[in-house]
Amino acid sequence: MEVLLEIEDLEVEIEERKILDGLSLTLNRGEIAALMGPNGAGKSTLASILAGKDNYKSIKGSIRYLGKDLFKMSIEERASKGLFLAFQYPVEIPGVAMSTFVKIALNAQKRLRGEKELDAIEFLKLAKIKAKELHMSEDFFKRPVNVGFSGGEKKKAEVFQMSMLDPILAILDETDSGLDVDALKVVAEGIKNFQSKDRGSLVITHYQRLLNHLDPDTVHILADGKIVKTGDKTLASLLEEKGYQGIIEAA
Amino acid sequence: MINSAKIMDMYSSSFSDLRNNFIGQDITWAKKLREKAFEQFCKDGIPNQNVEEWNVFPYRDLRDNFFSASSNPVDQQSINKLNSKDINCSIRMIFFNGKMVKLDIDKPIEGLQINSLKYFMDNSPDLLEGKIPDASFYSERRLSNVVDSRPQGMVALNAAFYQDGVVILIDKNTVVPGHIEIVHIGDAKTISMSPVRSVIFLSENSKCEVIERIFPTCKNTHLHLSNHVTDIQLSSQSSLTYLRLVDGNTSDIHINNIHASLKNDAKLYCPSLILSCGQSRIECRVNLIGENSQAQIDGLTIGHNKSTSESLTRVMHGNINSSSNQTFRTILNDESRASFLGKIRVEAGADGTNADMSSKSLLLSENARANAKPELEILADDVKCSHGVTVGNFDPEQMFYLCSRGISQPEAKKLLINAFSKVVIENLPISLSKISEEFFGFDNFII
Ligand SMILES: Nc1ncnc2c1ncn2[C@@H]1O[C@H](COP(=O)(O)OP(=O)(O)O)[C@@H](O)[C@H]1O
Ligand SMILES: [Mg+2]
Numbered sequence: 093m094e095v096l097l098e099i100e101d102l103e104v105e106i107e108e109r110k111i112l113d114g115l116s117l118t119l120n121r122g123e124i125a126a127l128m129g130p131n132g133a134g135k136s137t138l139a140s141i142l143a144g145k146d147n148y149k150s151i152k153g154s155i156r157y158l159g160k161d162l163f164k165m166s167i168e169e170r171a172s173k174g175l176f177l178a179f180q181y182p183v184e185i186p187g188v189a190m191s192t193f194v195k196i197a198l199n200a201q202k203r204l205r206g207e208k209e210l211d212a213i214e215f216l217k218l219a220k221i222k223a224k225e226l227h228m229s230e231d232f233f234k235r236p237v238n239v240g241f242s243g244g245e246k247k248k249a250e251v252f253q254m255s256m257l258d259p260i261l262a263i264l265d266e267t268d269s270g271l272d273v274d275a276l277k278v279v280a281e282g283i284k285n286f287q288s289k290d291r292g293s294l295v296i297t298h299y300q301r302l303l304n305h306l307d308p309d310t311v312h313i314l315a316d317g318k319i320v321k322t323g324d325k326t327l328a329s330l331l332e333e334k335g336y337q338g339i340i341e342a343a
Numbered sequence: 344m345i346n347s348a349k350i351m352d353m354y355s356s357s358f359s360d361l362r363n364n365f366i367g368q369d370i371t372w373a374k375k376l377r378e379k380a381f382e383q384f385c386k387d388g389i390p391n392q393n394v395e396e397w398n399v400f401p402y403r404d405l406r407d408n409f410f411s412a413s414s415n416p417v418d419q420q421s422i423n424k425l426n427s428k429d430i431n432c433s434i435r436m437i438f439f440n441g442k443m444v445k446l447d448i449d450k451p452i453e454g455l456q457i458n459s460l461k462y463f464m465d466n467s468p469d470l471l472e473g474k475i476p477d478a479s480f481y482s483e484r485r486l487s488n489v490v491d492s493r494p495q496g497m498v499a500l501n502a503a504f505y506q507d508g509v510v511i512l513i514d515k516n517t518v519v520p521g522h523i524e525i526v527h528i529g530d531a532k533t534i535s536m537s538p539v540r541s542v543i544f545l546s547e548n549s550k551c552e553v554i555e556r557i558f559p560t561c562k563n564t565h566l567h568l569s570n571h572v573t574d575i576q577l578s579s580q581s582s583l584t585y586l587r588l589v590d591g592n593t594s595d596i597h598i599n600n601i602h603a604s605l606k607n608d609a610k611l612y613c614p615s616l617i618l619s620c621g622q623s624r625i626e627c628r629v630n631l632i633g634e635n636s637q638a639q640i641d642g643l644t645i646g647h648n649k650s651t652s653e654s655l656t657r658v659m660h661g662n663i664n665s666s667s668n669q670t671f672r673t674i675l676n677d678e679s680r681a682s683f684l685g686k687i688r689v690e691a692g693a694d695g696t697n698a699d700m701s702s703k704s705l706l707l708s709e710n711a712r713a714n715a716k717p718e719l720e721i722l723a724d725d726v727k728c729s730h731g732v733t734v735g736n737f738d739p740e741q742m743f744y745l746c747s748r749g750i751s752q753p754e755a756k757k758l759l760i761n762a763f764s765k766v767v768i769e770n771l772p773i774s775l776s777k778i779s780e781e782f783f784g785f786d787n788f789i790i
Binding site (some may be wrong): 140143144145166167168170171172177179182183186187188192193194196197198200202253258308319325 | 526636740741743744745746747749750751752754758759761762766767
């Protein structure tokens with residue numbers, strides 16, 4: 093099994109406070125890993141560091157992605173090498189249509205990889221297929237990015253972007269929150285369609301209901317700035333039963 | 344530096360020298376207006392920073408120099424260098440150093456009279472009588488009801504020295520096809536000014552699109568002041584689109600005054616697009632004197648170098664159910680500065696007024712600065728009025744989101760700049776939006 097992502101001893105300080113403190117985690121190709129943990133544990137912080145947010149006061153430790161030092165890659169380089177983050181809180185960009193945004197992003201990535209860019213017709217064809225898979229109406233192409241989207245629409249739009257950009261490592265930050273049962277199914281399908289033996293998913297969630305659909309290989313619990321417990325999917329059910337406190341005390 | 348008394352003396356002797364050669368001097372009313380304007384200019388001078396409307400930027404170049412209105416010879420070469428007019432343009436007028444040098448008409452349009460101000464003064468001055476208001480007409484009325492003529496010193500200077508301009512007179516029920524383009528070019532072999540005086544008059548139920556385009560004077564020349572005043576009268580149910588494209592280099596000072604009055608159901612759409620490297624100041628005063636009259640005043644400015652760009656608006660709602668919308672967007676590079684001074688005044692009894700004003704600035708450099716002062720004076724009861732002002736940099740969350748999808752920083756910035764200016768560009772009719780995008784060259788916008 094080839095290692096996709098390897099985080100070692102990650103320490104992150106925000107405003108004089110250690111948010112992550114010696115976090116280590118490995119994710120292989122073909123693996124779906126769930127990352128769970130109480131609110132404020134630092135899950136989103138970890139996700140945004142992986143995507144390249146660099147406005148944290150200090151970051152220590154190492155992260156290797158596809159065998160390379162992630163800290164040496166720019167944000168856009170990470171994306172073009174297949175790293176994708178579905179944001180917990182997708183950002184609104186008034187004045188930029190969703191289709192314009194995704195087309196520019198897709199072609200920018202292709203350019204960085206030295207691949208042929210898609211023209212308007214090829215792009216639209218692909219976008220229509222992907223939107224249909226996610227049960228999304230096409231009029232959302234024209235809407236400004238995330239502006240006036242409902243919570244569920246924002247999450248679906250993230251999954252849409254993921255399926256358009258076709259990454260290698262998908263980090264999904266609470267993509268299941270705020271979704272009704274049907275939307276949850278669609279999103280889970282989207283993630284399952286994406287997952288393959290070459291790809292990996294890091295699914296950040298609070299709930300078992302998404303994991304029931306996804307059938308994760310591993311479950312990590314993040315607390316006190318580190319992974320306090322790693323197990324298989326039964327750990328998620330145990331968590332449902334005992335709560336974070338129970339698990340953390342036992343660990 | 345020359346002191347201001349000395350500069351005023353220079354304007355006085357210049358006025359005496361030119362007195363017999365000005366256009367319209369054989370027409371009693373025109374001569375009287377000019378003399379009166381000069382008197383007022385002598386009294387008020389070039390506005391200084393004690394004048395409320397002029398207190399943001401020092402305008403030192405303007406005050407510390409004498410700008411001569413006597414003109415340089417026409418440079419035929421720079422006229423020939425202009426592209427031929429585009430297909431949507433039915434009439435084009437070319438001005439060199441403030442005087443018309445070419446009038447290019449495909450075929451005469453019934454109901455439209457268009458020519459230079461000089462032509463009308465020489466041939467049919469009676470058509471102009473009453474269409475050029477007295478310089479004091481533009482005075483600022485303070486809330487205390489004190490009438491202050493000082494803010495309009497530049498209009499008085501124009502009214503005293505104008506030598507040419509544009510006259511567009513449109514008859515009842517006439518719709519002018521395509522657009523009329525007015526192009527200003529020039530060189531500044533000495534410190535000089537082009538005082539251009541224009542009149543646009545639309546009769547009942549007529550319609551017209553005008554683009555006025557001011558090119559930068561040739562590089563590395565002397566200071567050049569283009570001091571334009573345009574008087575617009577819109578009769579009932581008429582509709583005018585008046586787009587200004589102003590491009591200047593570091594030695595250019597643009598002071599443009601637009602004064603419009605609208606009768607019942609008249610519509611004015613007046614966007615100004617400014618690429619500034621020097622100094623620009625666009626003042627737009629609109630009197631909505633008719634019921635149901637509507638004005639849309641927009642501005643999109645891109646500032647470079649140490650440029651200063653100022654936009655001043657005065658929208659007066661003087662009758663029932665009139666509406667106005669002002670949308671200003673400013674993008675500032677380098678050490679550029681911008682200021683927006685916007686005022687909406689709703690007179691007593693002007694019920695059903697709807698007025699919006701928004702000014703946003705995007706600072707692309709940490710040395711750029713923007714300033715905005717919105718003012719509302721509301722004397723009526725039933726009024727919907729709103730204003731919003733923001734000054735900011737790129738939003739780091741938006742930048743992170745865009746880059747996390749593989750978009751490079753410069754490309755992400757370009758996307759956000761385009762999104763930021765979109766509200767202004769989107770209001771333009773398609774034929775004009777293409778011209779504007781070419782004007783700004785958004786596709787190769789450099790940050
Ligand atoms: N930009 C920031 N500035 C200050 N504190 C932050 C910032 N981002 C996150 N935090 C703090 O870091 C901690 C971890 O937050 P987060 O990563 O969002 O947790 P989770 O996603 O696990 O709920 C929280 O205490 C939060 O308040
Ligand atoms: Mg979170």
